[in-house]
Amino acid sequence: MTKAGDDDYPVDEVARAWLVKMRGEDAEVLRGEFDAWLQASAEHREAYRHAEKRMAALAILKTSQRHGTTHAEARRGPMRGWFTWGAVATAFALLIIAIGAAGAPFPGQPGGGATAFAAEPLETQRGEIRTFRLVDGSRATLDTDSRLDVAFSHGERSVRLVRGRVRLSVAPGDVPLRIEAGRGEATANDAEIDLRLAASGRVVASLRRGAAEVRADADVDQTMPLKAGSALAYGPGNRLEPVAAPAAVIQPDWTEGWADYRSIKLGALVAEANRYAAVPIVIDESATAAREVSGRFHISQTDAFAERIAILFGLAVERRSDAIHLRRR
Incomplete structure (x- = not known):
């Protein structure tokens, strides 16, 4: 059962994500959205039932003399990782699969900030x-x-x-x-x-x-x-x-893609912005790169950042296949 579901994720992965979320602290908040997803198709309901069966199997595995907690700890010592076999033991394997290593947003997670339960x-x-x-x-x-x-x-x-x-x-x-x-x-x-x-x-x-x-x-x-x-x-x-x-390295709003500088060379500022850029910004003249700049910059927004720098220094913006070039007019 791997047909794409919400946001092009396989339906079974979305079902596992819902299984974890509906056993979490935000379950009541997400109830309406979950019910709508569940009733959207028979495939969704089947995937969710399958995920529940897997969770039940994990619960049985927990108490197994061969695979349970006590036996595992006797062989390997206390388990390290995101969860121990405690209140959320049955969700351990599912959480890794459902949320993924990059914390990709699934149904019920806000957009924009991309907040996620991490794996x-x-x-x-x-x-x-x-x-x-x-x-x-x-x-x-x-x-x-x-x-x-x-x-x-x-x-x-x-x-x-x-x-x-x-x-x-x-x-x-x-x-x-x-x-x-x-x-x-x-x-x-x-x-x-x-x-x-x-x-x-x-x-x-x-x-x-x-x-x-x-x-x-x-x-x-x-x-x-x-x-x-x-x-x-x-x-x-x-x-x-x-x-x-310390003020030069303590950037209060970098989590929103902003940077504040009292004084920084333009080349260094562009280098910071290029950490976010799919297409890099290149300053064509070394003398321009050596100029000092100060202010608040949205460095994660490459195009807007390049335009602002061009306005501040009277530069021309030339977009080529290799880079966004900033040069003197």
């Missing part, structure tokens, strides 16, 4: 900014072309930034959230923290709210406190140091 790993494509809700109530917003691996278990909350940038709104918990990036890590609880991992291996951690600690090497106990409004950097030499001008 491991979390990942965004070029030009995409997406927010995921974690199982502990925390939220992770990933910048363009970013990846965050997540491993939760009893007594531990842990994520790893593999590439790109993430803003974590960390829910309060019995243990802090451990955020690995490069060779180091940050820990935070009931806080909002940004981490960015550059291709060079340099990590910048900036705190918007609450308190956190950062260490340049996870194997070394030496840590440095991170206070709200400040930023720390480390790597690739693993030396931990304060960022001299």
Whole structure:
């Protein structure tokens, strides 16, 4: 049963997504939309019944002497991952399939912000900014072309930034959230923290709210406190140091695709915008690229951004197959 359904997803995958959602906290809110989907066709109803049977089979598997929780933990130790065999045990396998590694929106998820229940790993494509809700109530917003691996278990909350940038709104918990990036890590609880991992291996951690600690090497106990409004950097030499001008790296609205700069070279600003661009922007003259610019820019909107830069500097915009070229008139 793989015929395309809502938003071109296979009907059976949409059914699994609904199965998870209708057992979640938003079930009543989504009831009308779910009922409409279910009654839309016999194929939808059949797919949903099939998903329910799979969930029931998982519930039986949980109590099996051969495959159940106790036996598995005796062989492998406590299971790490998104869910343990607890209140949501029967949804474990279905959630991975239904939501997908990139957190793609299914019925009942709002558009625009692309908020989703996340499955491991979390990942965004070029030009995409997406927010995921974690199982502990925390939220992770990933910048363009970013990846965050997540491993939760009893007594531990842990994520790893593999590439790109993430803003974590960390829910309060019995243990802090451990955020690995490069060779180091940050820990935070009931806080909002940004981490960015550059291709060079340099990590910048900036705190918007609450308190956190950062260490340049996870194997070394030496840590440095991170206070709200400040930023720390480390790597690739693993030396931990304060960022001299934290305002330059603490971008409050990057989750909406905006960037504010008091002073930045035009070439560097265009490079930031190109992280989101399907067709890159090229400044044809080096002297133009070296000019200073300040202001608030919607860098995730490539065409509008190029037009604004052209107006500010009196440049001509020429769209070619390879790039959007900015040149002197």
